[in-house]
Amino acid sequence: xxxxxxxxxxxxxxxxxxxxxxxxxxxxxxxxxxxxxxxxxxxxxxxxxxxxxxxxxxxxxxxxxxxxxxxxxxxxxxxxxxxxxxxxxxxxxxxxxxxxxxxxxxxxxxxxxxxxxxxxxxxxxxxxxxxxxxxxxxxxxxxxxxxxxxxxxxxxxxxxxxxxxxxxxxxxxxxxxxxxxxxxxxxxxxxxxxxxxxxxxxxxxxxxxxxxxxxxxxxxxxxxxxxxxxxxxxxxxxxxxxxxxxxxxxxxxxxxxxxxxxxxxxxxxxxxxxxxxxxxxxxxxxxxxxxxxxxxxxxxxxxxxxxxxxxxxxxxxxxxxxxxxxxxxxxxxxxxxxxxxxxxxxxxxxxxxxxx
Numbered sequence: 001x002x003x004x005x006x007x008x009x010x011x012x013x014x015x016x017x018x019x020x021x022x023x024x025x026x027x028x029x030x031x032x033x034x035x036x037x038x039x040x041x042x043x044x045x046x047x048x049x050x051x052x053x054x055x056x057x058x059x060x061x062x063x064x065x066x067x068x069x070x071x072x073x074x075x076x077x078x079x080x081x082x083x084x085x086x087x088x089x090x091x092x093x094x095x096x097x098x099x100x101x102x103x104x105x106x107x108x109x110x111x112x113x114x115x116x117x118x119x120x121x122x123x124x125x126x127x128x129x130x131x132x133x134x135x136x137x138x139x140x141x142x143x144x145x146x147x148x149x150x151x152x153x154x155x156x157x158x159x160x161x162x163x164x165x166x167x168x169x170x171x172x173x174x175x176x177x178x179x180x181x182x183x184x185x186x187x188x189x190x191x192x193x194x195x196x197x198x199x200x201x202x203x204x205x206x207x208x209x210x211x212x213x214x215x216x217x218x219x220x221x222x223x224x225x226x227x228x229x230x231x232x233x234x235x236x237x238x239x240x241x242x243x244x245x246x247x248x249x250x251x252x253x254x255x256x257x258x259x260x261x262x263x264x265x266x267x268x269x270x271x272x273x274x275x276x277x278x279x280x281x282x283x284x285x286x287x288x289x290x291x292x293x294x295x296x297x298x299x300x301x302x303x304x305x306x307x308x309x310x311x312x313x314x315x316x317x318x319x320x321x322x323x324x325x326x327x328x329x330x331x332x333x334x335x336x337x338x339x340x341x342x343x344x345x346x347x348x349x350x351x352x353x354x355x356x
Contacts, residue, residue, distance in 0.1 A: 003120075006032030006205045009099045011039065013146035014136035017128050019121050020104045021202060026070045029054045030164035031202050039125065042149075042154025046081035048093050056084065070166065071332060079155070090325075108260040118205075176232060178207055178215075183225045186232045186249060189214040234283045241275040255282075256294035260299065265306045274356045280308040283316055292318050299324065 004024040007015040014215045017036045021028035028307045029052070037043050055071040065084050067075065075082055075108040087091045107127050114120040139146065147294050170178055170192050180198045187196070187254035197208045200219065205227075207215040228249035229230055237244055244250070262281065266274030294315035300306060305314075305326050317324035 003108075004028065005100075005103065007096055007099045007103060008032065008036040009096045010147065010150045011095045013150045014095075014139075015040070015128075015132060015147040015150065016103070017100050017206070018107065018124050020098070020117060020124065022117065023105075024054075025200075025202075026054050026068075026166040027164055027200055027202050030162070031073055033078075034162055034164045037157050040154060041126070041151055043078045043080055043157055044154060046083055048083045048085060050085055050093060051087050052350050055082070074162065077158060090188045107206070114141075148226060163199070165206075168200065170197065170198055171195055177226070180205055182223045183220045183227060185215065185217045186226075186228045188232045191237045210242065232281075233284050234279055234286065238276060238279045238283065241272065241279055242276055242278060256297075258291070258298040262297045262301060262306070262311070265301065267280045271305060275307040281311050284312060288315055288319065336355070 001022075003020045006019045006021065006028065009015075015120075017039045019032050019035050023220070051059065051065070055068060056065045057068045058066040060066060065080070069081075069150050103124075107124055109183055111249055112123065132147060133142055135141075136143055142263055155227065157355070163353065168180060171180055172250055173184075174192060176187050176192050178187055178191045178196060178198060179185075180200055181282075185198075185207065187207055187209075191214055194209055195212070199206045199208070203219050205215075205217045205219050206213060214298075215229060215232065220227055226248075229251045231248045233249045237247060237250075246257060259281070263274075263278045266278050268274070270277065281293065281297065284296075293311070296311050296318055299314045300310045303310070303326055305311075307330075311325060313326060314324050
């Protein structure tokens with residue numbers, strides 16, 4: 001696949017940092033800075049840029065740059081001086097241009113074969129560290145030895161981390177979907193038609209209503225994709241349980257075998273009402289983890305306590321780390337119940353009025 005690489009160079013020492021991203025976006029540009037500052041352990045006094053539209057909204061008549069909002073937030077957070085090369089003059093920033101060529105030749109040739117961006121970037125970071133033991137140009141000292149002087153001049157980063165994301169205000173659709181960068185992401189159905197704030201990170205999309213986070217999804221870089229969280233639609237399905245098997249948001253949702261077995265038992269014993277109870281069991285995952293709910297369902301099957309109420313009590317017992325009240329063997333101090341078959345003579349006593 002095609003990669004976009006963020007390149008950061010310290011000219012005095014020739015120490016470098018590079019990181020690969022799926023696309024050249026605002027959030028990748030911001031994340032690259034945060035990662036580079038973490039890698040070098042500080043913030044440079046000034047940074048030289050080309051005139052990328054991610055950083056420069058417009059070049060004014062006097063040559064000054066009007067920053068984009070996202071770049072202004074970055075500069076204001078880290079308090080470094082931003083400088084820009086002349087448009088079309090690559091020699092103004094020859095060091096980083098050389099780094100682009102060097103990294104392509106030495107780090108990305110042959111083309112790496114890795115399972116994920118995380119693995120690729122871990123490999124690139126390791127190669128950047130390994131380069132510090134080399135000599136650049138005619139310098140007698142290694143890159144790492146000269147990096148010590150650079151790091152002494154770096155500013156300490158702020159105590160509060162910078163949130164490297166692209167922000168976008170929008171509205172939830174009638175299908176409980178939020179559109180961001182040509183893809184649709186689900187939110188709980190209760191937030192239909194509400195105003196929300198979308199924060200697009202490199203690997204995640206997080207959606208807020210006011211100050212409350214209502215959804216978090218893996219980021220999609222395709223177009224026209226629907227990214228669903230099945231739990232967002234369970235409240236609506238509880239009202240229409242017949243749509244459980246046809247609902248698009250639930251397609252491809254693989255449930256643990258214990259939950260699938262529980263559904264078969266519920267529907268066998270209760271029919272359509274069992275389907276609604278199964279949805280209620282699934283709704284427990286709106287609050288508790290899938291593992292806890294699945295293990296509670298397994299306990300309910302073992303105890304032959306087939307129902308939503310039983311599973312709920314077992315889930316709460318697991319969370320509170322106590323024995324479930326459904327299992328009376330855990331409470332030996334309770335008197336054992338004695339239940340006998342009622343006879344007609346017992347009712348005759350009540351009718352005669354001789355009952356004590």
